Amino acid sequence: MAAAARDPVTDRCPGALVLHEAADGGLARIRLPGGLIAGGTLVALAELAESFGPRGAVELTSRGNLQLRGVPAGRHLELADRVAELGLLPSATHERVRNIVAAPFAGLVGTASGGGAADSSLDGLVRALDLGLCADPDLAGLSGRFLFGLDDASGAVAALAPDAWAAPLAADRWWVGPGGVAVDGPAVVAELLAAARGFLRAAADATVGAAPAGHPIWRVRDLPDGGVALAAALRAGRPAVARPEPPPGPRPVGVWRRPDGGQAGAALVPLGRLSRAGAEMLAAAGQDVDPAQTSLRVTPWRSVVVPRLADPASFVPAARRAGLDPESQSLWARVTACAGRPGCASALADVRADAAHAVAAGRLTPAFAARPAPPGARAHWSGCARRCGRPAGSYVDIVAGPDGYLVHAAGAEPKESSRW
Numbered sequence: 001m002a003a004a005a006r007d008p009v010t011d012r013c014p015g016a017l018v019l020h021e022a023a024d025g026g027l028a029r030i031r032l033p034g035g036l037i038a039g040g041t042l043v044a045l046a047e048l049a050e051s052f053g054p055r056g057a058v059e060l061t062s063r064g065n066l067q068l069r070g071v072p073a074g075r076h077l078e079l080a081d082r083v084a085e086l087g088l089l090p091s092a093t094h095e096r097v098r099n100i101v102a103a104p105f106a107g108l109v110g111t112a113s114g115g116g117a118a119d120s121s122l123d124g125l126v127r128a129l130d131l132g133l134c135a136d137p138d139l140a141g142l143s144g145r146f147l148f149g150l151d152d153a154s155g156a157v158a159a160l161a162p163d164a165w166a167a168p169l170a171a172d173r174w175w176v177g178p179g180g181v182a183v184d185g186p187a188v189v190a191e192l193l194a195a196a197r198g199f200l201r202a203a204a205d206a207t208v209g210a211a212p213a214g215h216p217i218w219r220v221r222d223l224p225d226g227g228v229a230l231a232a233a234l235r236a237g238r239p240a241v242a243r244p245e246p247p248p249g250p251r252p253v254g255v256w257r258r259p260d261g262g263q264a265g266a267a268l269v270p271l272g273r274l275s276r277a278g279a280e281m282l283a284a285a286g287q288d289v290d291p292a293q294t295s296l297r298v299t300p301w302r303s304v305v306v307p308r309l310a311d312p313a314s315f316v317p318a319a320r321r322a323g324l325d326p327e328s329q330s331l332w333a334r335v336t337a338c339a340g341r342p343g344c345a346s347a348l349a350d351v352r353a354d355a356a357h358a359v360a361a362g363r364l365t366p367a368f369a370a371r372p373a374p375p376g377a378r379a380h381w382s383g384c385a386r387r388c389g390r391p392a393g394s395y396v397d398i399v400a401g402p403d404g405y406l407v408h409a410a411g412a413e414p415k416e417s418s419r420w
Protein backbone atom coordinates (compact mmCIF):
# COMPACT_ATOMS: atom_id res chain seq x y z
CA MET A 1 0.00 0.00 0.00
CA ALA A 2 2.61 2.51 1.04
CA ALA A 3 4.83 2.12 -1.99
CA ALA A 4 2.05 3.38 -4.25
CA ALA A 5 2.48 6.92 -2.94
CA ARG A 6 6.25 6.96 -2.53
CA ASP A 7 7.93 5.52 -5.54
CA PRO A 8 11.59 5.27 -4.50
CA VAL A 9 12.66 5.62 -8.11
CA THR A 10 10.88 8.87 -8.85
CA ASP A 11 10.40 10.43 -5.40
CA ARG A 12 13.84 11.84 -4.76
CA CYS A 13 13.04 14.42 -2.14
CA PRO A 14 16.21 14.67 -0.07
CA GLY A 15 16.40 14.34 3.67
CA ALA A 16 19.11 14.30 6.31
CA LEU A 17 19.92 10.64 5.57
CA VAL A 18 19.46 10.59 1.80
CA LEU A 19 21.07 13.62 0.21
CA HIS A 20 20.67 15.02 -3.26
CA GLU A 21 23.93 15.33 -5.16
CA ALA A 22 23.85 18.86 -6.51
CA ALA A 23 26.51 20.49 -8.64
CA ASP A 24 27.95 22.22 -5.55
CA GLY A 25 27.92 19.17 -3.26
CA GLY A 26 25.42 17.24 -1.20
CA LEU A 27 22.11 18.85 -0.35
CA ALA A 28 20.32 17.74 2.82
CA ARG A 29 16.80 18.81 3.71
CA ILE A 30 15.90 18.96 7.39
CA ARG A 31 12.22 18.97 8.22
CA LEU A 32 11.07 21.46 10.84
CA PRO A 33 7.44 20.63 11.59
CA GLY A 34 5.62 23.95 11.95
CA GLY A 35 8.90 25.75 11.16
CA LEU A 36 9.75 25.51 14.86
CA ILE A 37 13.39 25.52 15.89
CA ALA A 38 15.36 26.58 18.95
CA GLY A 39 17.83 29.41 18.46
CA GLY A 40 20.76 27.29 19.57
CA THR A 41 19.87 24.59 17.07
CA LEU A 42 19.72 27.09 14.24
CA VAL A 43 23.14 28.44 15.21
CA ALA A 44 24.56 24.91 15.39
CA LEU A 45 23.32 24.17 11.85
CA ALA A 46 24.83 27.43 10.60
CA GLU A 47 28.17 26.50 12.18
CA LEU A 48 27.99 23.06 10.59
CA ALA A 49 27.27 24.56 7.16
CA GLU A 50 30.17 26.98 7.61
CA SER A 51 32.49 24.03 8.30
CA PHE A 52 31.67 22.65 4.83
CA GLY A 53 33.68 25.45 3.24
CA PRO A 54 32.69 28.20 0.81
CA ARG A 55 29.88 26.12 -0.70
CA GLY A 56 28.30 25.38 2.66
CA ALA A 57 25.05 27.18 3.45
CA VAL A 58 21.81 26.98 5.39
CA GLU A 59 18.79 27.76 3.25
CA LEU A 60 15.14 28.34 4.13
CA THR A 61 12.64 26.52 1.91
CA SER A 62 9.15 27.40 0.71
CA ARG A 63 7.66 25.01 3.26
CA GLY A 64 9.48 26.47 6.25
CA ASN A 65 12.09 23.71 6.28
CA LEU A 66 15.88 24.06 6.17
CA GLN A 67 18.43 22.82 3.64
CA LEU A 68 22.13 22.37 4.15
CA ARG A 69 23.99 22.88 0.91
CA GLY A 70 27.52 21.98 -0.12
CA VAL A 71 27.89 18.90 2.11
CA PRO A 72 31.22 17.23 1.19
CA ALA A 73 30.96 13.62 0.03
CA GLY A 74 32.89 12.30 3.01
CA ARG A 75 30.72 14.03 5.62
CA HIS A 76 27.22 12.65 5.01
CA LEU A 77 27.33 10.33 8.03
CA GLU A 78 28.70 13.08 10.25
CA LEU A 79 25.88 15.33 9.09
CA ALA A 80 23.24 12.72 9.96
CA ASP A 81 24.78 12.18 13.39
CA ARG A 82 24.89 15.90 14.11
CA VAL A 83 21.30 16.45 12.97
CA ALA A 84 20.20 13.58 15.22
CA GLU A 85 22.17 15.02 18.16
CA LEU A 86 20.33 18.28 17.66
CA GLY A 87 17.00 16.49 17.99
CA LEU A 88 16.00 17.09 14.37
CA LEU A 89 15.89 13.43 13.36
CA PRO A 90 13.37 11.76 15.67
CA SER A 91 12.52 9.05 13.14
CA ALA A 92 14.85 7.59 10.53
CA THR A 93 11.91 5.98 8.73
CA HIS A 94 9.70 9.06 8.66
CA GLU A 95 12.21 11.89 8.29
CA ARG A 96 11.17 12.82 4.76
CA VAL A 97 7.42 12.73 5.44
CA ARG A 98 7.42 15.10 8.43
CA ASN A 99 6.10 17.86 6.18
CA ILE A 100 3.93 20.00 8.45
CA VAL A 101 3.47 23.67 7.74
CA ALA A 102 1.76 25.84 10.36
CA ALA A 103 0.70 29.48 10.28
CA PRO A 104 3.82 31.22 11.62
CA PHE A 105 2.04 34.30 12.97
CA ALA A 106 -0.60 32.38 14.92
CA GLY A 107 -1.18 34.11 18.25
CA LEU A 108 1.20 36.94 17.31
CA VAL A 109 -1.08 39.24 15.30
CA GLY A 110 -4.64 40.49 15.60
CA THR A 111 -6.38 41.33 18.83
CA ALA A 112 -6.43 39.40 22.08
CA SER A 113 -10.09 38.59 21.54
CA GLY A 114 -9.91 38.18 17.79
CA GLY A 115 -6.92 35.87 17.56
CA GLY A 116 -8.76 33.05 19.26
CA ALA A 117 -7.55 30.23 21.42
CA ALA A 118 -7.04 28.09 18.36
CA ASP A 119 -4.46 30.52 16.97
CA SER A 120 -2.16 30.38 19.97
CA SER A 121 -2.24 26.60 20.31
CA LEU A 122 -0.73 25.62 16.97
CA ASP A 123 2.64 24.63 18.46
CA GLY A 124 0.96 21.91 20.53
CA LEU A 125 -0.98 20.65 17.53
CA VAL A 126 2.19 20.59 15.43
CA ARG A 127 3.99 18.45 18.01
CA ALA A 128 1.04 16.10 18.46
CA LEU A 129 0.67 15.67 14.70
CA ASP A 130 4.39 15.01 14.30
CA LEU A 131 4.34 12.40 17.06
CA GLY A 132 1.30 10.67 15.59
CA LEU A 133 2.80 10.70 12.11
CA CYS A 134 6.08 9.18 13.23
CA ALA A 135 4.29 6.53 15.32
CA ASP A 136 2.44 5.07 12.33
CA PRO A 137 4.66 2.74 10.25
CA ASP A 138 2.31 2.92 7.24
CA LEU A 139 2.65 6.70 7.01
CA ALA A 140 6.36 6.32 6.26
CA GLY A 141 5.05 5.47 2.79
CA LEU A 142 3.83 8.98 2.10
CA SER A 143 5.80 10.83 -0.53
CA GLY A 144 8.18 13.57 0.49
CA ARG A 145 5.80 15.98 -1.23
CA PHE A 146 2.65 15.19 0.79
CA LEU A 147 1.96 18.25 2.95
CA PHE A 148 0.08 18.61 6.23
CA GLY A 149 -1.12 22.06 7.24
CA LEU A 150 -2.35 23.78 10.38
CA ASP A 151 -3.85 27.16 9.70
CA ASP A 152 -4.91 30.14 11.78
CA ALA A 153 -7.50 32.79 10.99
CA SER A 154 -5.21 34.27 8.33
CA GLY A 155 -5.71 31.48 5.79
CA ALA A 156 -1.96 31.62 5.12
CA VAL A 157 -1.52 27.87 5.15
CA ALA A 158 -4.53 27.15 2.93
CA ALA A 159 -2.82 29.29 0.30
CA LEU A 160 0.02 26.75 0.25
CA ALA A 161 -2.47 24.05 -0.88
CA PRO A 162 -1.67 21.33 1.66
CA ASP A 163 -2.99 17.81 1.14
CA ALA A 164 -4.45 17.38 4.63
CA TRP A 165 -5.01 20.46 6.71
CA ALA A 166 -7.05 22.05 9.45
CA ALA A 167 -8.32 25.59 9.88
CA PRO A 168 -10.11 27.08 12.89
CA LEU A 169 -13.84 27.74 12.69
CA ALA A 170 -14.87 29.04 16.12
CA ALA A 171 -14.77 28.05 19.79
CA ASP A 172 -12.30 25.18 19.35
CA ARG A 173 -14.11 23.80 16.32
CA TRP A 174 -11.95 23.07 13.29
CA TRP A 175 -12.55 22.46 9.63
CA VAL A 176 -10.43 19.56 8.37
CA GLY A 177 -9.71 18.79 4.73
CA PRO A 178 -9.67 17.25 2.26
CA GLY A 179 -12.81 15.62 3.71
CA GLY A 180 -14.30 18.99 4.61
CA VAL A 181 -15.68 18.09 8.03
CA ALA A 182 -15.96 20.01 11.31
CA VAL A 183 -14.43 18.46 14.42
CA ASP A 184 -13.56 19.52 17.97
CA GLY A 185 -9.98 20.55 18.75
CA PRO A 186 -8.96 17.25 20.40
CA ALA A 187 -9.96 15.34 17.24
CA VAL A 188 -7.92 17.42 14.76
CA VAL A 189 -4.75 15.32 14.80
CA ALA A 190 -6.59 12.00 14.48
CA GLU A 191 -8.61 13.40 11.57
CA LEU A 192 -5.49 14.56 9.74
CA LEU A 193 -3.74 11.23 10.22
CA ALA A 194 -6.85 9.39 9.01
CA ALA A 195 -6.82 11.59 5.90
CA ALA A 196 -3.21 10.61 5.19
CA ARG A 197 -4.00 6.90 5.61
CA GLY A 198 -7.03 7.30 3.36
CA PHE A 199 -4.85 8.95 0.76
CA LEU A 200 -2.40 6.05 0.82
CA ARG A 201 -5.24 3.59 0.28
CA ALA A 202 -6.67 5.66 -2.57
CA ALA A 203 -3.23 6.00 -4.16
CA ALA A 204 -2.67 2.25 -3.94
CA ASP A 205 -6.08 1.53 -5.48
CA ALA A 206 -5.43 3.98 -8.30
CA THR A 207 -2.01 2.50 -8.95
CA VAL A 208 -3.20 -1.10 -9.32
CA GLY A 209 -3.23 -1.87 -13.02
CA ALA A 210 -2.05 1.61 -14.00
CA ALA A 211 0.57 1.96 -16.69
CA PRO A 212 4.08 2.11 -15.15
CA ALA A 213 4.74 5.35 -16.98
CA GLY A 214 1.68 7.01 -15.42
CA HIS A 215 1.98 10.19 -13.37
CA PRO A 216 3.18 9.35 -9.83
CA ILE A 217 0.55 9.80 -7.13
CA TRP A 218 2.42 11.87 -4.61
CA ARG A 219 -0.30 14.23 -3.52
CA VAL A 220 -4.10 14.28 -3.23
CA ARG A 221 -4.41 16.32 -6.40
CA ASP A 222 -2.53 13.54 -8.28
CA LEU A 223 -5.39 11.07 -7.70
CA PRO A 224 -7.29 10.34 -10.94
CA ASP A 225 -10.37 12.29 -9.77
CA GLY A 226 -8.37 14.96 -7.96
CA GLY A 227 -9.38 13.58 -4.57
CA VAL A 228 -13.20 13.79 -4.88
CA ALA A 229 -13.82 10.16 -3.89
CA LEU A 230 -11.23 10.42 -1.11
CA ALA A 231 -13.03 13.42 0.37
CA ALA A 232 -16.34 11.58 0.32
CA ALA A 233 -14.80 8.51 1.97
CA LEU A 234 -13.21 10.66 4.68
CA ARG A 235 -16.54 12.30 5.49
CA ALA A 236 -18.03 8.84 6.10
CA GLY A 237 -21.57 10.18 6.11
CA ARG A 238 -20.82 13.34 8.08
CA PRO A 239 -22.07 16.61 6.58
CA ALA A 240 -19.71 18.55 4.34
CA VAL A 241 -18.75 21.90 5.87
CA ALA A 242 -17.68 24.89 3.80
CA ARG A 243 -13.99 25.60 4.04
CA PRO A 244 -13.20 28.88 5.86
CA GLU A 245 -11.96 31.47 3.41
CA PRO A 246 -10.78 34.43 5.50
CA PRO A 247 -9.28 37.52 3.90
CA PRO A 248 -5.47 37.29 3.82
CA GLY A 249 -3.91 38.16 7.17
CA PRO A 250 -0.76 40.22 7.73
CA ARG A 251 2.76 38.83 7.30
CA PRO A 252 4.64 41.36 9.40
CA VAL A 253 8.32 42.11 9.01
CA GLY A 254 10.19 44.22 11.55
CA VAL A 255 8.81 44.72 15.08
CA TRP A 256 5.16 44.69 16.12
CA ARG A 257 3.04 44.45 19.25
CA ARG A 258 1.48 41.09 19.98
CA PRO A 259 -2.16 40.81 21.12
CA ASP A 260 -0.97 40.14 24.68
CA GLY A 261 1.06 43.36 24.76
CA GLY A 262 4.56 41.94 24.26
CA GLN A 263 6.59 42.53 21.11
CA ALA A 264 7.52 40.14 18.33
CA GLY A 265 9.95 40.55 15.43
CA ALA A 266 10.59 39.04 12.01
CA ALA A 267 13.34 39.46 9.44
CA LEU A 268 13.51 38.45 5.81
CA VAL A 269 16.40 36.21 4.79
CA PRO A 270 17.34 37.37 1.27
CA LEU A 271 16.86 34.43 -1.12
CA GLY A 272 16.57 32.21 1.94
CA ARG A 273 20.33 31.95 2.50
CA LEU A 274 21.04 32.27 6.23
CA SER A 275 24.53 33.07 7.46
CA ARG A 276 25.95 32.15 10.84
CA ALA A 277 25.78 35.83 11.82
CA GLY A 278 22.10 35.90 10.91
CA ALA A 279 21.36 32.76 12.93
CA GLU A 280 23.24 34.14 15.95
CA MET A 281 21.39 37.44 15.75
CA LEU A 282 17.97 35.73 15.67
CA ALA A 283 18.85 33.43 18.55
CA ALA A 284 20.06 36.36 20.65
CA ALA A 285 16.95 38.46 19.93
CA GLY A 286 14.62 36.33 22.02
CA GLN A 287 13.52 36.97 25.56
CA ASP A 288 15.09 33.83 26.96
CA VAL A 289 18.07 34.26 29.23
CA ASP A 290 19.84 31.52 27.28
CA PRO A 291 19.73 32.36 23.52
CA ALA A 292 19.96 28.64 22.76
CA GLN A 293 16.44 28.28 24.17
CA THR A 294 14.87 30.99 22.03
CA SER A 295 11.91 29.61 20.09
CA LEU A 296 12.01 30.68 16.47
CA ARG A 297 9.55 30.11 13.65
CA VAL A 298 10.84 29.67 10.10
CA THR A 299 8.14 30.85 7.68
CA PRO A 300 7.37 29.56 4.17
CA TRP A 301 8.22 33.06 2.91
CA ARG A 302 11.93 33.01 3.70
CA SER A 303 11.72 34.88 6.94
CA VAL A 304 12.24 34.00 10.59
CA VAL A 305 9.94 35.08 13.41
CA VAL A 306 11.11 35.78 16.95
CA PRO A 307 7.86 35.52 18.94
CA ARG A 308 9.14 37.32 22.04
CA LEU A 309 11.77 40.03 21.71
CA ALA A 310 14.10 40.83 24.57
CA ASP A 311 14.98 44.31 23.31
CA PRO A 312 12.58 45.46 20.56
CA ALA A 313 14.50 48.68 19.90
CA SER A 314 17.65 46.81 18.91
CA PHE A 315 16.00 44.24 16.63
CA VAL A 316 15.99 46.21 13.37
CA PRO A 317 19.58 47.55 13.54
CA ALA A 318 20.92 44.18 14.69
CA ALA A 319 19.12 42.39 11.85
CA ARG A 320 20.57 44.82 9.31
CA ARG A 321 24.10 44.32 10.66
CA ALA A 322 23.65 40.55 10.34
CA GLY A 323 22.66 40.77 6.66
CA LEU A 324 18.96 40.19 7.27
CA ASP A 325 16.22 42.49 6.02
CA PRO A 326 13.78 43.77 8.66
CA GLU A 327 12.04 46.30 6.37
CA SER A 328 8.33 45.73 5.84
CA GLN A 329 8.43 47.21 2.33
CA SER A 330 11.49 45.27 1.23
CA LEU A 331 11.54 43.86 -2.29
CA TRP A 332 12.96 40.69 -0.78
CA ALA A 333 9.45 39.88 0.43
CA ARG A 334 8.46 39.55 -3.22
CA VAL A 335 11.51 37.95 -4.91
CA THR A 336 12.39 34.27 -5.01
CA ALA A 337 14.89 32.32 -7.08
CA CYS A 338 15.87 28.73 -7.72
CA ALA A 339 19.37 27.48 -6.92
CA GLY A 340 20.80 28.46 -10.32
CA ARG A 341 24.55 28.39 -10.91
CA PRO A 342 26.72 27.02 -9.37
CA GLY A 343 24.36 24.80 -7.35
CA CYS A 344 22.46 23.29 -10.25
CA ALA A 345 24.04 21.69 -13.30
CA SER A 346 21.01 22.61 -15.42
CA ALA A 347 21.27 26.32 -14.71
CA LEU A 348 21.98 28.73 -17.50
CA ALA A 349 22.67 31.67 -15.18
CA ASP A 350 23.60 32.63 -11.64
CA VAL A 351 20.03 33.70 -10.97
CA ARG A 352 20.61 34.50 -7.32
CA ALA A 353 23.37 36.97 -8.08
CA ASP A 354 21.30 38.49 -10.89
CA ALA A 355 18.23 38.78 -8.66
CA ALA A 356 20.35 40.40 -5.93
CA HIS A 357 21.67 42.95 -8.42
CA ALA A 358 18.13 43.74 -9.53
CA VAL A 359 16.87 44.19 -5.94
CA ALA A 360 19.88 46.36 -5.10
CA ALA A 361 18.83 48.57 -8.00
CA GLY A 362 15.26 48.69 -6.70
CA ARG A 363 13.86 46.32 -9.33
CA LEU A 364 12.13 42.94 -9.37
CA THR A 365 13.14 42.14 -12.93
CA PRO A 366 16.25 42.43 -15.14
CA ALA A 367 17.10 45.95 -16.21
CA PHE A 368 16.22 45.23 -19.86
CA ALA A 369 12.61 44.23 -19.06
CA ALA A 370 10.43 46.43 -21.22
CA ARG A 371 7.70 46.93 -18.63
CA PRO A 372 8.20 47.46 -14.91
CA ALA A 373 6.57 44.90 -12.66
CA PRO A 374 3.10 45.95 -11.48
CA PRO A 375 2.86 47.40 -7.94
CA GLY A 376 2.88 44.62 -5.35
CA ALA A 377 3.82 41.96 -7.92
CA ARG A 378 6.07 39.06 -7.03
CA ALA A 379 8.89 37.74 -9.17
CA HIS A 380 10.57 34.36 -9.46
CA TRP A 381 13.95 33.92 -11.13
CA SER A 382 14.71 30.49 -12.64
CA GLY A 383 17.93 29.15 -14.14
CA CYS A 384 16.01 27.05 -16.67
CA ALA A 385 12.48 26.30 -17.82
CA ARG A 386 11.88 23.84 -14.98
CA ARG A 387 11.17 26.80 -12.67
CA CYS A 388 11.95 25.04 -9.38
CA GLY A 389 10.58 26.71 -6.27
CA ARG A 390 8.10 28.88 -8.14
CA PRO A 391 5.53 30.49 -5.86
CA ALA A 392 1.79 29.94 -5.73
CA GLY A 393 -0.51 32.30 -7.55
CA SER A 394 0.52 34.90 -10.09
CA TYR A 395 4.04 36.26 -10.39
CA VAL A 396 6.49 37.71 -12.88
CA ASP A 397 8.31 34.73 -14.37
CA ILE A 398 12.00 35.37 -15.15
CA VAL A 399 13.60 32.38 -16.84
CA ALA A 400 17.19 32.10 -18.05
CA GLY A 401 17.61 30.82 -21.60
CA PRO A 402 20.61 30.38 -23.88
CA ASP A 403 20.26 33.97 -25.06
CA GLY A 404 19.40 35.66 -21.79
CA TYR A 405 16.31 36.00 -19.64
CA LEU A 406 12.69 35.71 -20.74
CA VAL A 407 10.27 37.73 -18.63
CA HIS A 408 6.50 37.24 -18.58
CA ALA A 409 3.53 36.87 -16.23
CA ALA A 410 2.73 33.40 -14.94
CA GLY A 411 0.85 31.43 -12.30
CA ALA A 412 1.56 28.06 -10.78
CA GLU A 413 0.84 25.72 -7.94
CA PRO A 414 3.19 26.00 -4.97
CA LYS A 415 6.08 23.63 -5.26
CA GLU A 416 9.10 23.03 -3.10
CA SER A 417 12.23 22.74 -5.21
CA SER A 418 12.46 19.28 -6.70
CA ARG A 419 15.75 19.59 -8.50
CA TRP A 420 18.91 21.38 -7.61
Ligand code: SF4
Binds near residue numbers: 344387
Ligand atom coordinates in the same frame (compact mmCIF):
# COMPACT_ATOMS: atom_id res chain seq x y z
S1 SF4 B 1 14.89 25.79 -12.29
FE1 SF4 B 1 15.53 23.94 -11.13
S2 SF4 B 1 16.60 22.64 -12.65
FE2 SF4 B 1 16.45 24.73 -13.52
S3 SF4 B 1 18.34 25.77 -12.95
FE3 SF4 B 1 16.86 26.23 -11.35
S4 SF4 B 1 17.21 24.67 -9.77
FE4 SF4 B 1 18.16 23.93 -11.67
